[in-house]
Amino acid sequence: MTAREGEVLRGPRSVIKRGDAAFPPLLERVASPPKELFVIGCPDVLFRPALAVVGARKATPYGKGCARRFARLASLRGICIVSGGARGCDAEAHRAALEAGGPTVAFLGGGCDRVYPPENIALFQRIVESGGAVASEREWGFPPVPYAFRARNRLIAGISQATLIVEAGLPSGTFSTADEALAVGAEVLAVPGSITSASSRGANRLIAQGATPIVDDESFLDALLGVYGCLRQETADAGCALGAGESQALQGRRPEGAHGGPALSARDGGAAPEPLLAALSAEPIGMERLCALAETFAPAGEDAWSWLSVRIAELEATGLVRRYPDGKLGPAVDPLV
Amino acid sequence: MYGRCSVLGATLRGVKAVPVDVEVAVSSGLPGFSIVGMADASVQESRERVRAALRASGFQMPSDKIVVNLAPSSLRKTGSGLDLPIAVALLAATGQIDPEVVKDRLFVGELSLEGFLRPVAGSLAFALCARELSCSLVCAEGSEIVAVDGLEQLGLRFLGGMRQARDLLRIVPPRAREAAFDLDFRDVAGHDVAKRALQIAAAGNHGVLMMGPPGSGKTMLASRLPSLLPPLTEQEKLETALIHSVAGETIAPILSGQRPFRKPHHSASLAGLVGGGSPIRPGEISLAHNGVLFLDELSEFKGSVLQGIRQPMETGEVRLTRADGSVSFPARFMLVAASNPCPCGHLGDEEHECTCTLPQIRMYQGRIGGPLMDRIDLHLDVQRIAPGEVMATGTGTSSETLREEVLRAREYADWRLRHDGAAESEEARSNRAPSGIVKSCHLSANDAAFLESAAKTHGMSGRAIMRTLSVARTIADMGESLDVGKAHLCEALGFRVREGVGS
Numbered sequence: 011m012t013a014r015e016g017e018v019l020r021g022p023r024s025v026i027k028r029g030d031a032a033f034p035p036l037l038e039r040v041a042s043p044p045k046e047l048f049v050i051g052c053p054d055v056l057f058r059p060a061l062a063v064v065g066a067r068k069a070t071p072y073g074k075g076c077a078r079r080f081a082r083l084a085s086l087r088g089i090c091i092v093s094g095g096a097r098g099c100d101a102e103a104h105r106a107a108l109e110a111g112g113p114t115v116a117f118l119g120g121g122c123d124r125v126y127p128p129e130n131i132a133l134f135q136r137i138v139e140s141g142g143a144v145a146s147e148r149e150w151g152f153p154p155v156p157y158a159f160r161a162r163n164r165l166i167a168g169i170s171q172a173t174l175i176v177e178a179g180l181p182s183g184t185f186s187t188a189d190e191a192l193a194v195g196a197e198v199l200a201v202p203g204s205i206t207s208a209s210s211r212g213a214n215r216l217i218a219q220g221a222t223p224i225v226d227d228e229s230f231l232d233a234l235l236g237v238y239g240c241l242r243q244e245t246a247d248a249g250c251a252l253g254a255g256e257s258q259a260l261q262g263r264r265p266e267g268a269h270g271g272p273a274l275s276a277r278d279g280g281a282a283p284e285p286l287l288a289a290l291s292a293e294p295i296g297m298e299r300l301c302a303l304a305e306t307f308a309p310a311g312e313d314a315w316s317w318l319s320v321r322i323a324e325l326e327a328t329g330l331v332r333r334y335p336d337g338k339l340g341p342a343v344d345p346l347v
Numbered sequence: 348m349y350g351r352c353s354v355l356g357a358t359l360r361g362v363k364a365v366p367v368d369v370e371v372a373v374s375s376g377l378p379g380f381s382i383v384g385m386a387d388a389s390v391q392e393s394r395e396r397v398r399a400a401l402r403a404s405g406f407q408m409p410s411d412k413i414v415v416n417l418a419p420s421s422l423r424k425t426g427s428g429l430d431l432p433i434a435v436a437l438l439a440a441t442g443q444i445d446p447e448v449v450k451d452r453l454f455v456g457e458l459s460l461e462g463f464l465r466p467v468a469g470s471l472a473f474a475l476c477a478r479e480l481s482c483s484l485v486c487a488e489g490s491e492i493v494a495v496d497g498l499e500q501l502g503l504r505f506l507g508g509m510r511q512a513r514d515l516l517r518i519v520p521p522r523a524r525e526a527a528f529d530l531d532f533r534d535v536a537g538h539d540v541a542k543r544a545l546q547i548a549a550a551g552n553h554g555v556l557m558m559g560p561p562g563s564g565k566t567m568l569a570s571r572l573p574s575l576l577p578p579l580t581e582q583e584k585l586e587t588a589l590i591h592s593v594a595g596e597t598i599a600p601i602l603s604g605q606r607p608f609r610k611p612h613h614s615a616s617l618a619g620l621v622g623g624g625s626p627i628r629p630g631e632i633s634l635a636h637n638g639v640l641f642l643d644e645l646s647e648f649k650g651s652v653l654q655g656i657r658q659p660m661e662t663g664e665v666r667l668t669r670a671d672g673s674v675s676f677p678a679r680f681m682l683v684a685a686s687n688p689c690p691c692g693h694l695g696d697e698e699h700e701c702t703c704t705l706p707q708i709r710m711y712q713g714r715i716g717g718p719l720m721d722r723i724d725l726h727l728d729v730q731r732i733a734p735g736e737v738m739a740t741g742t743g744t745s746s747e748t749l750r751e752e753v754l755r756a757r758e759y760a761d762w763r764l765r766h767d768g769a770a771e772s773e774e775a776r777s778n779r780a781p782s783g784i785v786k787s788c789h790l791s792a793n794d795a796a797f798l799e800s801a802a803k804t805h806g807m808s809g810r811a812i813m814r815t816l817s818v819a820r821t822i823a824d825m826g827e828s829l830d831v832g833k834a835h836l837c838e839a840l841g842f843r844v845r846e847g848v849g850s
Binding site: 067068097098129208296297298299301313315316319320322323324326327329333334335336337338 | 537538539540541543558559688689694695700701704705706708709712728730732797800801804805833834836837838840841845847
């Protein structure tokens with residue numbers, strides 16, 4: 011997993027000075043624009059319309075699933091996905107863009123020869139090889155010191171027309187990226203979470219403060235339309251590459267057996283989801299509490315405990331619900347994998 | 348005061364007391380007192396105690412050449428229990444007491460310098476040894492006495508009592524009281540899922556791993572597990588009490604039918620856990636024989652130590668081999684382990700933020716249990732319960748109610764095994780043999796397919812599937828059902844050892 015000693019990224023390297031023609035103009039608007047940019051990979055991607063997808067490093071499966079889902083949707087529409095290459099949500103966003111075949115840019119805190127986190131070096135190499143870029147305002151060998159990461163957040167927010175917050179606690183680095191986006195006047199989008207979940211408190215607060223809530227695929231596509239002007243119809247073109255089930259899902263119909271995210275399927279408008287699934291979609295719940303809930307959810311005449319075990323085993327088997335490392339059960343928002 | 352005499356004593360080897368002939372010869376020569384016959388330091392020291400005790404009790408210590416021979420001389424003798432037979436043999440040899448009173452009696456006891464007797468560890472082992480030799484046992488009055496059929500046990504308070512040795516006081520063992528558990532599940536509020544899991548484990552003798560943040564009640568739950576198990580049978584009582592007696596631990600709770608609950612600290616050494624030392628002492632796994640071994644903070648135990656208890660768990664006994672021979676201790680116990688979910692312990696805790704990174708959590712969970720993981724069938728996540736529920740203590744389901752179901756399930760399983768014509772072997776009893784498990788489950792084609800798909804989703808290994816089936820079989824036994832149905836299977840799946848834990 012960890013990078014071997016001395017392993018560095020391979021690929022074309024360039025140093026872009028401020029004032030060069032190759033210097034991305036959007037970065038001129040950030041507070042104290044960088045004097046130089048150190049880039050491995052294709053520097054042209056820095057000029058493409060970009061969406062920053064950022065979220066917590068210690069992400070829940072919910073946050074990671076959302077990062078993956080929306081990064082992919084945007085990437086399919088030709089939008090460059092910008093993120094920080096960190097563990098958790100960031101890495102998921104990069105991966106989703108790579109899988110969708112779109113360009114993606116990782117802004118590092120340290121220099122490009124001191125990648126952090128080290129276990130993501132293979133991911134960075136893939137980013138470079140697939141026509142994306144790994145960039146930093148620091149010298150190649152600059153160490154990954156904490157203050158550098160805060161500083162690079164302004165670049166991530168600055169170079170993107172919009173910033174999507176998939177999961178943010180309060181306070182957090184992710185939240186500071188949203189502040190940077192507001193400072194440069196970029197659009198801020200946020201994915202809401204349960205109000206009881208600490209890992210979504212920041213994102214929810216942003217929505218209360220006026221960020222655009224992303225409550226389903228449709229609202230996300232609307233936001234993209236507003237910011238980038240991509241038409242909704244483009245979905246169909248991009249959708250050619252998708253599986254049949256997936257493009258159906260994108261058009262708002264839910265195919266049988268598709269692993270649709272339960273929390274995000276409100277637009278289905280069909281039968282209300284069963285209460286157990288709805289409860290689990292809202293937040294992760296431990297077995298003891300589920301057991302109490304089952305008393306009210308179980309159909310009359312059935313033993314609540316065996317009804318609960320059967321339902322959970324079935325939901326787990328179909329991939330709608332997942333057991334987290336802390337033993338709680340919660341939504342497996344992982345629809346587009 | 349010349350003469351010679353031979354008296355019966357005994358020394359411990361493992362959980363057995365081996366008879367030792369204590370021969371004393373008092374003859375002319377340079378005055379002295381020597382002990383021969385592979386006596387270790389503790390026995391050599393008894394010379395001083397015997398000399399002082401004899402004088403203090405008003406007897407005379409002969410000023411001649413005294414030789415004590417312990418036979419068989421090839422056996423290494425240890426322990427202060429030989430003080431009394433040496434002193435008595437000396438008294439009989441010099442005619443200070445009637446040589447007739449030492450006949451057909453086995454003497455065990457340590458002497459104080461004032462001539463009083465002190466009890467020694469292993470009184471039960473000595474009692475069994477005396478019964479085998481059909482003699483009566485003479486020991487210190489304060490010894491822990493167990494009623495042993497066909498054995499006369501005599502108590503001696505001080506060495507001077509040997510003057511009237513013909514009418515030594517018979518000691519009557521206290522009647523064992525019925526098992527009364529101090530720890531009852533009634534005191535545990537909430538935790539219904541955990542109780543259910545422990546009930547299943549108790550019914551099927553499954554190993555349990557409990558995972559949860561500190562203070563969530565793992566230890567509280569585990570320490571009450573013995574109250575779910577059926578009371579010890581007479582045979583089991585004797586086996587278990589014997590080990591505890593040899594180790595010098597109190598045996599009264601065992602005699603009342605309570606199963607032992609052992610909770611070694613995670614710094615325990617291999618010798619402390621499986622037994623060892625010189626003289627060889629039973630380890631924690633043997634002290635947990637017929638009871639529960641609770642390994643708290645499983646991930647903190649050394650891998651080599653856990654590896655050491657793996658083999659005894661399979662065979663139900665531990666055989667310790669030393670240069671002077673091997674000793675075996677029984678070690679059939681139920682394993683309960685507990686662990687934090689992450690290095691800081693607070694993952695999944697509603698009240699504390701966890702400060703660990705995902706790779707840290709993964710590495711930590713992967714390290715849990717190590718070589719012991721394939722002995723663990725049930726995984727239980729213990730969550731901190733709400734403060735309001737904590738206050739409701741005393742209202743939980745009581746151990747008695749839970750135990751009744753356990754007993755019924757065990758009875759049903761016995762009946763089912765006879766019904767299926769399966770061999771009444773220990774292996775079949777614990778649902779271990781793979782072919783046996785699959786056969787005994789009578790899964791329908793649909794359920795088998797469901798298990799297969801679940802196994803695929805969760806990436807379960809073959810062994811994990813077998814463990815799930817064996818737990819499902821126990822759950823079906825609790826429902827007194829001959830076939831394992833979907834509900835049983837699903838419940839077992841819910842208690843499966845999660846992927847990524849311990850691998």
